[in-house]
Structures are given as C-alpha cells and as structure tokens.
Amino acid sequence: MKILLIGQGYVGTTMAVVLANAGHEVTGLDIDHDKIASLQKGKLYFYEPGVQKMLDKQLEANRLQFTTDARQAVVNNDILFITVGTPSLSNGNADLTYIKNAAKMIGQYKNKKKIIVVKSTVPVGTTEKVKDWVMEAGEDTAPVEVAMNPEFLREGNALQDALYPDRIVIGSHSDEALETIHQLYQQWNCPFIKTTPRGAEMIKYASNGFLATKISFINEIAMLCDKLEVNVRDVSKGMGLDKRIGPSFLEAGLGYGGSCFPKDIKEFLWTANTNQIPLSILSKVEQVNHHQPDYLLDKVKKQVGSLTGKNVAVLGLAFKPHTDDTRESVSIPIIQQLLEEKAIVTVHDPVVNLEANWIEKGVLQNNDPYQVIKESDAIIICTNWPQYEALDWKKVRKIVRHPAIFDGRNMLNAEQLSELRFHYEGIGYP
Template identity: 50%
Template structure:
C-alpha cells in the first residue's frame, strides 16, 4: 500500500513519520508550499521533540515524500489519511471546511478504489458527510471506503505516543477497510477497538472531555485546599494511587489549553445540544477553565495592590512545555488582562512566540530569562518548562525589583522559595 497524508500539521506530520517508520511508502500533501519545502528538507514548521529527526531520517531514505500536487498524489495512492485542522467556530461548533475540501479533492481526482481514513478530530456523523462529499465530487463512480481512525497524541510527546500507542481505534462498516488498516498497523502491540464510525468519532471526544474534566475538578479542589491550608499536590498523589483514578491530569494550575481540549469539549457540548441532551458537567468544566487564570491574578493583585505601571515578568507562553503551541494558552489571557490593567509586561518563553497582531505590541519579548526578570515586581509562571525549575533562583533574586513569585503551574517547592526570600504563591500548594 502507498499512503497519502492530506495535511502536514501536527497530526499529519506525526502520522506520516510513524507510518514511514513502520516501513510504508508515505507522501505528505499540503497546499502550503512553505511547509512542504521545509519538510522536503527534513525540517518541521512547528516544535515537537524528536519528530524532526525522524522526519529527516525518512526524507533522506526516500520513504517519505512531500508534495503540493493534489491530482497526482490522490491518483497514485491507495490509502488516504485526512489529517487537516478542525478549529472551533465562534459558536463552538467544529469548522469542517478543510475536511470537506479534502473529501471533495479526493472525489474529484480519484481514479480507482481508495480507502479514505479520517484522523482529524471530527464531530459524530462526519464519516457519513465525507462519503456524501466524495460522491458529489466524483466525475466517475469509483468505489471507496471511509473509516474513522482518531489520533490520541499528546503535544510534546507525540513521537512516544505514535510509536507506542495505548490503543488503536478503527471505525468502519467495511470488512475490507478493517483488513487494510489492521495490516497497516500490524507492527503495533496494543489493544484494538473496531467499531462503528460514529462510535469511533465519539471515543475521541469523550476521551478528551474526560481528561479536561479531571483538570477542572483539580483546579476547583485546589481553591478549597487553599482555604483549608492543605497541599493539593499531596491530595492528588493520594488520589492517583487508586487505579480507578490514576495519577494523570490531576495537576492543579492555570487550566487546559492547546489545539485539542478547548475545541473538543466545546464541540461535544454543541453536539449534545443539537440532540437536546444537556451535558451539565462539561458546561461547568468549560466555565472553570475560562476563569481559572483569574484566581492566580487575584492573588498577585492582593499582594501588589494594583498592576498599573508595575513590571511583571511572565515566564512561559506555550500552553504546555515541549511545544510552541499557544492556541488557547492561559498565558495569553493572563497577558491580556495585565495589559488592560496597565502593567508593563516582559515575556520569556524558550520556544513559543506571541501572535503578531497589535494587541501584544506593548509586551516586551525577551531573549533571555534574565532580561524578563530585570526590575520585575512580580513573576508569573505560566508554563512549566524544565529550565525554569533549574534556574538559580537565589542568585537571580538580585535582578528583581520585588521578589514576588506567582506559580501558575505549582512547579516550585513553596518552602524552598520562601526559604530563599521569595513571597511565593501557587494554586493550592502553599502548605
């Protein structure tokens, strides 16, 4: 089988890599010529640890190719993965315009049987829409199958998750499609679920929504821990030892962000409303997450009195470490609020960059963490980059105007930070 990946973003590039690593011939297709040119050189257009090395390895071996030629790519490949983006629309629904365009391109240019595999995260029922879009675009009624094969990749750990998946989910009504995908993934030793397309689509949304729920639950619990003078980390450790709960996603902080959880929870809620079912818990999950960053800001405001004309160092912009993804990053909301209150904001992130629009022109972006700390009257840590934990905070204190440290990720040891002279506040971890 020759494999085509439509879309070379985070999911597409990782899927292309893992299939090439498994021994298949793979081509990545994208309309963005800049991305394709970089990929042809074995270079990524985003940050993901170890992925660029593996992309480069297979580009140079000839197993992995990249192109902007839709007609040739679709005609010459047997299995076609749709890996395009599905961002949220303003009303919370998933935007399927890129999925529809990919489906129509496949229908128009196909010249024989094709297995179309949807790896993009799409609302329940999208597989049926893709079938309709392909049929409507066909110039000749070639046969095809459409299967759902959702991805379960963590940004910052995509290579690990792709090469060692914890499960493979295939949604299809076709025995032939199932057989082809089982052959494609035969090197992986993990549980398999073969089910209906709608079920596969829902598994993805339900998984992300449940993880988001764990995060918001711990963030609310952290507020109670502050009132009771209990360390939320110790509570999480005790909870996580229960195998029915597990330790993952029990870290209190500024809330979730990125390209998956915010849009996926929103889309699942919108789907439920269309079917007149209320997912009350998820409504509250989103509400807690929207406002979580203000909890730390309130702590900082109580200490400083006002942010006006105060020098504030913001450490970390990406929504999580080991990625440059700033979509729905809590740091962005934090910075916007600080600017509204006339603070002087200096930002440092080792990888991520601010959006280019005018709203952030007042932010001083620093190349070194020391520049951000110079004369700062408060430090607000928004991303738990390992290098922040490893800094010599005792010696860095001389750079500061005031040694106020507000830890939005509970990264530091509260007792140690206070012991070396900082006024330290985290989220439920100060005790």
C-alpha cells in the first residue's frame, strides 16, 4: 500500500519505518524542513532505541522517503495517516490546530478518493469532524473515508510496541476503511478491535487514564508505607501477582511525565467536565502526580536542612530512561525548586543536554556522573537510567561531602547503600 504519514514526530517517524519494514511504500511528510533534511540524510533527530537502525534499512531498500512537498505527498498516496501533535491549551482542552491544518491540506490537494487515518490522540468526536474539514477545504468532490487508529507507543520502547502491539484498535463508520486498515496491518499477530471513531478515541483516553491511576495509586500507598515503615516494593509485588491487577505501572516513585499522560489526562478531564460528568478519581490522580516532586524534596530538606549554598546532584533529566524527551519530566520542577531554594545544582543525563535557559539560570551539567556527584550534599535520582545502578557506590561514598541519596525511582539497593554508610531514602522504601 502507498501510505503517507503527516507529521514526523516520535509517533509519525516510528510508524513510518515500521510500516515500510512491513513492505509498504511509505512517505513521511512534515513542514519542519530541518527535521525532514535530517531524516532524508538518514539521521534520526531524536533518541529512540532501534529506530535508527530500521530507518537506515528502509531508506536503503527505497521503501521510505521523506518530504516537505505536501501537494505531491497527498496526490501520490492512498492512505493518509495524521500523526501531528495535539498539545494542551491552558484550559486543558486539546489544541487541534495541527489536526485542522492537516485536514485542510488534504482537502486542498486530494485528487481522488482517500482513506484518512487519525493516529494523533484527539478528544472524543474529533475524527468525525476531520472528514468535514477535509471536504470544506477543497473543490475536489472525491469522497474520503476517515478512521481513528490510536497509538499505544511508549517512548523508550516505541519500536517494540509498534512491532508487537498488545492490540490494534480501528474506529470508523466505513466498512471499507475498517477492512483496508486491517489489511494494512495483516502481518501483525494481535487482537483487532473494530469500533466507531468515538469508541477508538475513548479507548485511548481511558487506557492512559487507567495506567496513570495505577501510578498515582501506588504512590499514595507509598506515602502511607513511609509512615508505617513498610517496604512498598513488597506491597507492589504482592499486588501485582494478582492476575486481576498485574505488576505493570505499580512502581512507586516520582510519578508520570512525558508527552502523553499529563496531556491526555488534562484533555480527558476537560472533556468530562464539559459534558458535566466529572471524573473525580482521575482528577485526584492528577493531583497526586503533581505532589510527588514536592514529597521527595521535603525528604531532602528534612535530612539536609536549608538548601541554600548546598551542592545538589540531580541524576536524570529525561522523563523516563531510553529517551531524550524532557516534556513534563519531574526533573524540571525539582531543579526549579532547588534553584528557588538557592541550591547549587549540577545535573547528569546519558543522552539529554540542558537547554540554554537552564544554563543561564546557573544549572551546571557534566557528562561524567562522578564529577556531578563529587562534593555533593545530596544526590537526587530523577530518572532510572541503568547507568546509575551500575555506578561504583563505594567510590561515590568517598567523594561526596554528605552521603545522602534520595532515590525518586526506588532503583537502588537500600541495604547495600546502608552498609556503605549512606543515608538512603526512596519513596515508600525505607
């Protein structure tokens, strides 16, 4: 099949290489000339394990190309995926500007019947509007069929999730669109859910809402564990072995971040409130998540005292390991509050480089974690990169000023660190 993906972000680019790998003829379109120039040269502009290698392979096989030429891209392809961003507005609603622009672009240039697949996360009811936006934008009267095909890719594991999904959801009022998209994914061995566009949109939001709920639930349990001197890891393990619950997303820590959960929860709550069906549980989930950085910093201040003039080492800038994405990363509010407390902040991350505005604020970065930790009064772990577990903590003990570790991801061995005479605190992990 000849497929176009409009928008070459994490999702669009990953799906482009995966669909090309499945044997389809794929074009990636974006208005960002720098992104496209980089991809045309075979250079992935973001960090995502495995995608670079597959990108190289598909470019070499001539099954994948990238362009900024919207007219040619729309004319030459039959199935058009919309994979643009839907950031949150100040009121929590999704900003559909990029979705509308993509729809209008399709309407302006389409020359024959097209199947349009919305893969961006959009509020319930949006996919049905896309058809109207397309038809209103151009004079060509050739019909279009629209469908919703939500993505369930985890950054840091996007390639594996795209190749081996738990399920593929397709929502459309068109039998032709449902069947065509099913055929497009015929190589995938997983359950297929066929529903309406609104059903597919709701599945996406409800799925992320439930996963976020598991995270905030175990984080509240962790706070109670701290009070009662219970190891939350034992609690998570005991809960997770129940097949009705499962172990995933029951790891206590600093909460969720990234480009999906925070945005999607805000948009889901906005939709619910607009329809006068407030989701009180999900609202509390969001509140708990916002509180997590403060909860860890309270631990730091209780142990270290005033942070003014103290050297604080922050390990991890990405919102999760194996990605360079810092959107909604908990490291950001933690660093900001440390600066407000007049601490001296030095940071490390294996793949993320600090933006200039943080350097201007006085934050220091070093590519050597030992140099970041040297002479520190407190070590705060924000991202559970495996590199931090592999550090020589005996060496660390000799170079710190104050042996205090605050593990926001509960990734280190508390007993071993206690034997090395560290003050160690996790979240719900005494």
